[in-house]
Every structure is written in structure tokens, then in C-alpha cells.
Amino acid sequence: MSLQWRRTLLILGFAGLVFASGQAAEPMLLGNQSCATSTCHGGVIGSGPAWNHSLSTWIAKDPHARAGLVLRDNDSRQIVLRLNPAAADSDDVFDNVLRERCISCHVTVAAEETTAGEKLPNAVLAAGVSCESCHGAAEFWLDEHVQVDWQGEKRFASATGMRDTESVIGRAATCVRCHVGSRTDDGMVRDMNHDLIAAGHPALRFDLLFYDENMPRHWDASSEAENSFQQSAIRVRDVGRSITLAASLELSSQRALDHLETRESGSPAIRQVPWPELADYDCFACHQSLRFRPAESTLVSSGVPIWNAWSTVRQLEISPAAMASLSPMTSDSERIASLLPVKAKEWRAKAVALAAKDFSPSERLNQIRDELGQAKKLTWYEAAIQYLRLDAVQRDLAKDPGNAVIAEQMAKHLSTVEESLRFDPDRSKNQRGRYHSPARFDASKFRKAMNAAMQPAASSASTARSLQIFLSRSVASQP
Ligand code: HEC
Ligand code: HEC
Ligand code: HEC
Numbered sequence: 001m002s003l004q005w006r007r008t009l010l011i012l013g014f015a016g017l018v019f020a021s022g023q024a025a026e027p028m029l030l031g032n033q034s035c036a037t038s039t040c041h042g043g044v045i046g047s048g049p050a051w052n053h054s055l056s057t058w059i060a061k062d063p064h065a066r067a068g069l070v071l072r073d074n075d076s077r078q079i080v081l082r083l084n085p086a087a088a089d090s091d092d093v094f095d096n097v098l099r100e101r102c103i104s105c106h107v108t109v110a111a112e113e114t115t116a117g118e119k120l121p122n123a124v125l126a127a128g129v130s131c132e133s134c135h136g137a138a139e140f141w142l143d144e145h146v147q148v149d150w151q152g153e154k155r156f157a158s159a160t161g162m163r164d165t166e167s168v169i170g171r172a173a174t175c176v177r178c179h180v181g182s183r184t185d186d187g188m189v190r191d192m193n194h195d196l197i198a199a200g201h202p203a204l205r206f207d208l209l210f211y212d213e214n215m216p217r218h219w220d221a222s223s224e225a226e227n228s229f230q231q232s233a234i235r236v237r238d239v240g241r242s243i244t245l246a247a248s249l250e251l252s253s254q255r256a257l258d259h260l261e262t263r264e265s266g267s268p269a270i271r272q273v274p275w276p277e278l279a280d281y282d283c284f285a286c287h288q289s290l291r292f293r294p295a296e297s298t299l300v301s302s303g304v305p306i307w308n309a310w311s312t313v314r315q316l317e318i319s320p321a322a323m324a325s326l327s328p329m330t331s332d333s334e335r336i337a338s339l340l341p342v343k344a345k346e347w348r349a350k351a352v353a354l355a356a357k358d359f360s361p362s363e364r365l366n367q368i369r370d371e372l373g374q375a376k377k378l379t380w381y382e383a384a385i386q387y388l389r390l391d392a393v394q395r396d397l398a399k400d401p402g403n404a405v406i407a408e409q410m411a412k413h414l415s416t417v418e419e420s421l422r423f424d425p426d427r428s429k430n431q432r433g434r435y436h437s438p439a440r441f442d443a444s445k446f447r448k449a450m451n452a453a454m455q456p457a458a459s460s461a462s463t464a465r466s467l468q469i470f471l472s473r474s475v476a477s478q479p
């Protein structure tokens, strides 16, 4: 039995899941040439309905279209050589690194391709992250999806193999497989671990709202489904973050399982999966400047690694005690492997509840202000999340013409907030910026900019009714 297969069984058995469509019937990838004719999705951009030029738009504009060929550029080369110096002298070794560690996320391929094998033809890489990576392998839906009655929920029934990219939850779940990482989905290992990051790969910090917005539209942006998706930026951001957190928890538990399995195998041929996996923890607990610094001004972390800070950031959601119990100092792989899937389930349920909720900008403004007021210390991560939440409020306000002026003022201040979160821009000049870290993050500057951004909503005469609750409370003054 292959390691991959045993792992899949282990994970599935462990999580108490069964493949919805049955193991034998995993749908096959058909490739995007089956979408390409001009009467299907390969039409001319700008003429006819959006679906008629989905593929043309993807080729012309989408970053995913070149995600495979990026693996032949110089940045990728540096990453690969750091992972395996022997790749410098052997194209075969080089391509096997690409196969085993890169293409599961960068190319739409079947799982077989991701094990060591022959040289990787550029034609395979040129496929990039294509249609079926997001819409699901097409074997069982290709014929059906051109029928007139191909509408509604039934398209996304598990037997069709087509993924739900329409709902907030469905779209988030589609992206996080690569933008966070995953193992169970289609039997492929997609892992952004500390090895890859230390070799120079960008750390993945997914935010559904930003990433969705930055994907060129190859679909009808005015459809009913899209309108309902776009209706609340606060919802997209909150649901996206819950799904991101659930995906990180699942990935960690799978790393723990892999560790246990490779440790037990005892075979020298099998590379031991390390534990703890450093990418599971707050980067800046370890990567921080050793200079003395005043209490809050440049605080990045207490020095005790907490579990994956990007998705757990708001301490109010997960108690400090619970966070501490997930620290690599106190956790063992068995415990993580059994605990995290349970937590992930809770967060998926939370995402479902959030997706059904109505979000009022004023309520959210009050929440942000209260939380900032209560937080004695503020790490960069926590600050970044509060910024993202306020940014979503601004976007929702901007949708109501009655709030246009406020929204515009907020937007200006928000760019100052964003600046306060940027990492040391000049990495060449000093050692501090070497780790591309927020070592110089100044929480009081951040708070000041946040208060300024919230102020227009509190003081504007033209504030719409939806902001009444907010108006009745003054903006808390921060030290
Ligand atoms: C877990 C999925 C995953 C794996 C595995 C992965 N990548 Fe990536 N990679 C991504 C994502 C997602 C991005 C986009 C990051 C962003 O902008 O948020 C990216 C970005 C990149 C970039 C920057 C691209 C650009 O346009 O600037 C390079 C270079 C890269 N990856 C190379 C590699 C190499 C080489 C490997 C294997 C050694 C690899 N990646 C493995 C998901 C992955
Ligand atoms: C990175 C993810 C991703 C990739 C890759 C991708 N899509 Fe999409 N696609 C989406 C999302 C998100 C939507 C919008 C929600 C929806 O309509 O399902 C969408 C919508 C569509 C629609 C519906 C258009 C409409 O307005 O009715 C079509 C058709 C489509 N995609 C075809 C393709 C084709 C063909 C490819 C490959 C060339 C492709 N997609 C690649 C994510 C993706
Ligand atoms: C099969 C893996 C995969 C899936 C699924 C996927 N992506 Fe990506 N995405 C990538 C990779 C790899 C890159 C890096 C491409 C590059 O820069 O060359 C990327 C890049 C991007 C970028 C450009 C980032 C930048 O820094 O410029 C955006 C935006 C993006 N993805 C959005 C999405 C959204 C939204 C979804 C879900 C609807 C999604 N992606 C699903 C793999 C994936």
C-alpha cells in the first residue's frame, strides 16, 4: 500500500468521513481543452455573455493561468535549490522537487503526477491552476452542465463532482485548499510548511475578500448569485476567516498524523515529517528582534509560540488558555491529531451560522472600538485583523449612497492604518528587516489611525440611520 493511500485512509478513517462519491469513482480531470471552443468558454472577451469567454478571460488576465510556468522562473529556482542543493546539477532531481512539493498547488494535475517520476514537460506546467481546480474534475458533469435545466443547488451535489463556487462558504472552501493548504481533498498533499517558507516561498495569509476581489471576473458580475455574495463585505470577510481557520486546523492535524505515521514506519526511505511543524505557529514568536523595546510600541509576541496566529488572532474568540494549550511547548502530536478536527468542525459550523447572519456596519464599528479599548496589548496579527474588519465596514458603508461621504473619509484614514501595518520596507539596509517581520510595528500609531478612521462615521452630520447606535457612543480615547 502506498504511503499516500495509507495516509488518506488514516485521515478519512480518523475524521470519520467517507468519500461522498466513493473511492473507486473519483472523477477524472479532462483538461481545459474540453472548455475551449468559441461556442463554449473560449469566445471573444467583451462579446456575448460572461460564460462564453470565461477561458479567454482566464488566459488573458488570471494569475492562476501562469501559476505553473512560474515554477520555471528564477524565484522558483532559488526556492528549489534551497530545498535540495542537488537540483543544481540534475534536471531530474529539480523536476522531482517540483512534482513532490509544488505542482499540487501550482498546476491542475492528477495525484499520480505529484510523485517522483519523469521530467516535467513545460506543457504540463503551462496548464496552470485551471478550470477544474476550482470547479471540480469534470468527468461527471461535463455533459450535464450544458443542459438547460443545469441550475440551482443540484449542480453542486457531491455526485456531480462540481464544486460550489457561488456561496461564500463554497468559494472560501475552494480557495483554502491551496491558499491555506490541505491534504484530504483529491488525495493530494498541498502543504506550505516551514521548509518551503524558509526556502523563500511567501507565507500564505489568506483573506477571502481581498483574494476574491483580485481575481479577474470570468463570470457574470451582475448575476443574482454574485449580488448576494457581494452584499456584505463583513460577511465575506468573517465567513472567509472561519473557513480559513478550519482549514488550518485540519492541515495541522494532518501534519500530526503524517508525523506519527512516518515515525512509526521506521523506513529510512521515508522522509520523516517533522513535529512540531513550525509553520503552525506564530512566526514572530521566534522571528523577532532581540533589541530592548518599550512595552507596547514594537510588541510582536510574547515569545511563547501560539498556534497559527494568522487565523486564531482574535484572542476573544479563542481563550488565551486554549491558545496556550495548543502551543508546541505543551502539545504532542497525538493530542493535536485528535483535538484539531473537532475544533475545525466547530469553526465550520460557525461559518455556516455567520453566512446566514445579517451584519450591520454600526454594530461592527462598536465591536471593533470596544475590542481595541479592551486590548491592553496588541500584536501585529490582532491589529491586522481589526484593520481588515474596519475595512469591511467601510466597504459596506460605501454601498449606501447616503454614506458616501463618510465612506470616502474613512477610506483615506484606512490607508494610514494600512501603512502602520506594513513591514519594514527597506530590507536591504538593516538586519531588522531581514525576516520581513513586523519588528517595528507601533501599536499606538495603529490605534491612533484606527480612531481617526472611525471618527468620520461618529461626527458626520449626514450619517445615515444605520449609524444611529454608533452615534450615541463616543469614540473611546486611547492612551
Ligand atoms: C500549499 C500550496 C502551495 C505549494 C505547495 C507551493 N506553492 Fe507556490 N504559491 C502558492 C500560492 C497560493 C501562491 C500565491 C501567494 C499569494 O500571493 O498569496 C504562491 C506563490 C508562489 C510564488 C510567487 C509567484 C509570483 O507570481 O510572484 C513562487 C515563485 C512560488 N509560489 C513557487 C513555488 C515553488 C517553487 C514551490 C515548490 C517548491 C511552491 N511554490 C509550492 C501555493 C503553493
Ligand atoms: C481560482 C478559481 C477558478 C478557476 C481557476 C476558474 N474558475 Fe470559473 N469561477 C470561479 C468563481 C469563484 C466563479 C464565480 C461563482 C460562480 O458563478 O460559480 C466562477 C464562475 C465561472 C462560470 C460561471 C459564469 C457565469 O457568469 O455564468 C464559468 C462558466 C466558469 N467559471 C468557467 C471557468 C473556466 C472555463 C475556467 C478555466 C479556463 C475557470 N472557470 C477557471 C472560480 C474559478
Ligand atoms: C489549485 C490551487 C489553487 C486554488 C484552488 C486557488 N488558487 Fe489562487 N493561486 C494559486 C497559486 C499557485 C497562485 C500563485 C500564482 C502566481 O503568482 O503565479 C495563486 C494566486 C492567486 C491570486 C494572486 C495573488 C497575488 O499575490 O497576486 C489571487 C488573487 C488568487 N489566487 C485568488 C484565489 C481565489 C479567490 C481562489 C478561490 C476562488 C483561489 N485563488 C483558488 C493556487 C490556487
Ligand code: HEC
Residues within 6 Å of the ligand: 194, 197, 198, 199, 200, 203, 278, 279, 280, 281, 282, 283, 284, 285, 286, 287, 305, 434, 435
Ligand atoms: C519555533 C520557532 C519558529 C517559528 C514559529 C517559525 N520559525 Fe522560521 N525559522 C526558525 C529557525 C530556527 C530558522 C532557521 C533554521 C531554518 O532555516 O530552518 C528559521 C528560518 C526561517 C526563514 C529563513 C530565514 C533565513 O534568513 O535563513 C524564514 C523566511 C522563516 N523562518 C519564516 C518563518 C515564517 C513566515 C513563520 C511563520 C509561518 C516562521 N518562520 C515560524 C524558527 C521558527
